Amino acid sequence: MSGRLDRIDLKILRLLQNNGRLSNAELAASVAISPATCHRRTQRLFEDGFIAAVRAMVAPKKVAKGTLVMVGVVLDRSTPExxxxxxxxxxxxxxxxxxxxxxxxxxxxLKIRVGDMEDFNRIHGEQLIALPGVRQTRTFFVMKEVVDNAPLEF
Amino acid sequence: MSGRLDRIDLKILRLLQNNGRLSNAELAASVAISPATCHRRTQRLFEDGFIAAVRAMVAPKKVAKGTLVMVGVVLDRSTPExxxxxxxxxxxxxxxxxxxxxxxxxxxxLKIRVGDMEDFNRIHGEQLIALPGVRQTRTFFVMKEVVDNAPLEF
DNA sequence: TCTCCAAGTGAAAGATTCTTCCATGTCCGG
DNA sequence: CCGGACATGGAAGAATCTTTCACTTGGAGA
Structure with missing residues (x-):
C-alpha cells in the first residue's frame, strides 16, 4: 500500500525532487523501466501522498523578496487558546x-521574506507585534543564506 | 530586473509555483494565451533565472524525516576564516x-530534519557539536509545524 | 509440487501535447 | 509615414501521454 517504496520508487522520488518537470519518458529512461510502468508508479506516488506538491521555486531576489529574517516570538500566556x-x-x-x-x-x-530592512521594519511594527498575545519578539536578520531550503535527503 | 515581468509572466510564475507539473497547454489556457506564446514565455522565465528550480516536495513523514529541529549555533571566534x-x-x-x-x-x-528525537541526539552528539569552531548550540525542538515552507508571495 | 490469484510489467496505439517555423500584428523612434 | 525590433497565434511534424491488454512473476495454500 502506502508503506513500501522499492529502489525504483525512491529513485523516481529523488529525480522528481531535483527536477519536478521531468517528463514521464525521461523518468522512465533514467530508472530503466518502460514509460507505462513509470507512469503508473509516479501516479501512485502522488495518490499515496509521497509527493505533497510540485513547486516552481521562484528566485526571491528576482521578485523583490531578497531579505530573509528569522524571528523568535514569546507569547503572554502559554495556554492552548x-x-x-x-x-x-x-x-x-x-x-x-x-x-x-x-x-x-x-x-x-518564524521565517520571513521581505524586500528589504525598511520593508521588515514596517511589517514588524504594523503586523508582527500586533499579533494576538505577543509579549516580545527577537529579530535575527539573515546576513548570508548559506543553505536555504535544501532538498530532503532520504 | 523584475520590472520586465508583466501580468502574464506573474500569473505563469504563480501557477507554476502552485503546481510545477502543469502542462504548457494547461498553462496557456489558464492565462488565456496561445500554447506557442506560453511556451516561449515560460522558457524565458527559466532561462532568465526567475525559476531557480522545480521540485517535488516529498512528504517528510512518509520517508522517516518527520521530526523538525531548529538549532542556534555560536562559534568560538567571529572571524571570516x-x-x-x-x-x-x-x-x-x-x-x-x-x-x-x-x-x-x-x-x-540551522533547520534540520531527522527521523525522531533519538536520531537527533545521535546527530547532535556526533556531528553538530563536532563542527569546526562551535562553542555552543541551543536546540529548539519543533512541537508543531504551523506553516512549513509556504510558497513565496510576490 | 502444483495451482491459482494478485500484482507488476512492457508493447502498442490513439489521443494529446510539445516545439518550431512562419506570417501577421503592434509599438516606438526616426 | 516608414522601418525595425519584438511579440503573437496558427499550423504541422515530432514527441509524449495515457490507457488497454496480454504476459510474467512471486507467493500462498491445497
Missing amino acids: SFATFEQAIAKLKFVLDCHLVAGDFDYF | SFATFEQAIAKLKFVLDCHLVAGDFDYF
Whole structure:
C-alpha cells in the first residue's frame, strides 16, 4: 500500500525532487523501466501522498523578496487558546514562510521574506507585534543564506 | 530586473509555483494565451533565472524525516576564516535544510530534519557539536509545524 | 509440487501535447 | 509615414501521454 517504496520508487522520488518537470519518458529512461510502468508508479506516488506538491521555486531576489529574517516570538500566556489564536492570525500573513511551535526560550520561530530592512521594519511594527498575545519578539536578520531550503535527503 | 515581468509572466510564475507539473497547454489556457506564446514565455522565465528550480516536495513523514529541529549555533571566534570553515563543513551535512548567518545572539541558525528525537541526539552528539569552531548550540525542538515552507508571495 | 490469484510489467496505439517555423500584428523612434 | 525590433497565434511534424491488454512473476495454500 502506502508503506513500501522499492529502489525504483525512491529513485523516481529523488529525480522528481531535483527536477519536478521531468517528463514521464525521461523518468522512465533514467530508472530503466518502460514509460507505462513509470507512469503508473509516479501516479501512485502522488495518490499515496509521497509527493505533497510540485513547486516552481521562484528566485526571491528576482521578485523583490531578497531579505530573509528569522524571528523568535514569546507569547503572554502559554495556554492552548493563546496558541490557537496566534496560529490563526499567523496563517493570514503571507510573508511568513515558516512558523513553528518550539520548545525552549521562545514559543514560536518564524521565517520571513521581505524586500528589504525598511520593508521588515514596517511589517514588524504594523503586523508582527500586533499579533494576538505577543509579549516580545527577537529579530535575527539573515546576513548570508548559506543553505536555504535544501532538498530532503532520504 | 523584475520590472520586465508583466501580468502574464506573474500569473505563469504563480501557477507554476502552485503546481510545477502543469502542462504548457494547461498553462496557456489558464492565462488565456496561445500554447506557442506560453511556451516561449515560460522558457524565458527559466532561462532568465526567475525559476531557480522545480521540485517535488516529498512528504517528510512518509520517508522517516518527520521530526523538525531548529538549532542556534555560536562559534568560538567571529572571524571570516572561522565562518568559512564552518560553512564548508555544514554543506556536507545533508540533514541540514537551512543554514543562515544571522545578526543577534547566535552566529548561525540551522533547520534540520531527522527521523525522531533519538536520531537527533545521535546527530547532535556526533556531528553538530563536532563542527569546526562551535562553542555552543541551543536546540529548539519543533512541537508543531504551523506553516512549513509556504510558497513565496510576490 | 502444483495451482491459482494478485500484482507488476512492457508493447502498442490513439489521443494529446510539445516545439518550431512562419506570417501577421503592434509599438516606438526616426 | 516608414522601418525595425519584438511579440503573437496558427499550423504541422515530432514527441509524449495515457490507457488497454496480454504476459510474467512471486507467493500462498491445497
